[in-house]
Amino acid sequence: MKSVNIHASCARIGRAGVLILGESGSGKSDLLLRLMDEGAKLVSDDRTELYVAKGRLHGRAPKSIAGLMEVRGLGVLAQPFAKSGTIALAVRLGMPERMPEPAFYAPPKGLARAKPTPMIVLDANTASAPARVRLALQALAKGLIRHDFNASGHKPK
Numbered sequence: 001m002k003s004v005n006i007h008a009s010c011a012r013i014g015r016a017g018v019l020i021l022g023e024s025g026s027g028k029s030d031l032l033l034r035l036m037d038e039g040a041k042l043v044s045d046d047r048t049e050l051y052v053a054k055g056r057l058h059g060r061a062p063k064s065i066a067g068l069m070e071v072r073g074l075g076v077l078a079q080p081f082a083k084s085g086t087i088a089l090a091v092r093l094g095m096p097e098r099m100p101e102p103a104f105y106a107p108p109k110g111l112a113r114a115k116p117t118p119m120i121v122l123d124a125n126t127a128s129a130p131a132r133v134r135l136a137l138q139a140l141a142k143g144l145i146r147h148d149f150n151a152s153g154h155k156p157k
Helices: 026-036 131-144
Strands: 002-015 016-021 041-044 045-053 054-058 068-071 075-077 085-091 117-122
Touching: 002 026, 002 054, 002 068, 002 085, 002 131, 016 026, 016 131, 026 041, 026 045, 026 068, 026 085, 026 131, 075 085, 085 131, 117 131
Parallel strands: 016 085, 085 117
Antiparallel strands: 002 016, 002 041, 002 045, 045 054, 054 085, 068 075
8 A cells, every 4th residue: 555754743533534734833733732632642743644545545653753742842752642544634724714615635646546635724823723623523524514605695606
């Protein structure tokens, strides 16, 4: 099974994997730490091996860093971890739009074709970032995201 190693972190919330994407210093590890503080499991910190199995995108830590997390001000710490996660949501760190269009994560070239992975953009520095990740997972699982909603009361054309 082919895998591709990318610059990203990954958590598992229940059975759902969350891939956290962003530039160095954008807050990937900090968001991961806050998600873990609320019960998520570490899958990988800073480097994630992506692979496709049964048509779904999965993430795991490279063997050399499995169970390790770098926490600024503390160093590299061993943590309980999940061996892998089926990616249900990709989170790109940045400044989100108020009413975004649906977006999907495009895995690196060289991986087998996988079912599309929904992607959101969020600011990792907001206090509500972990809650937004959990809410997005719940909304996706229950089909609650309304892309046809317009607050003015007019239906989009």
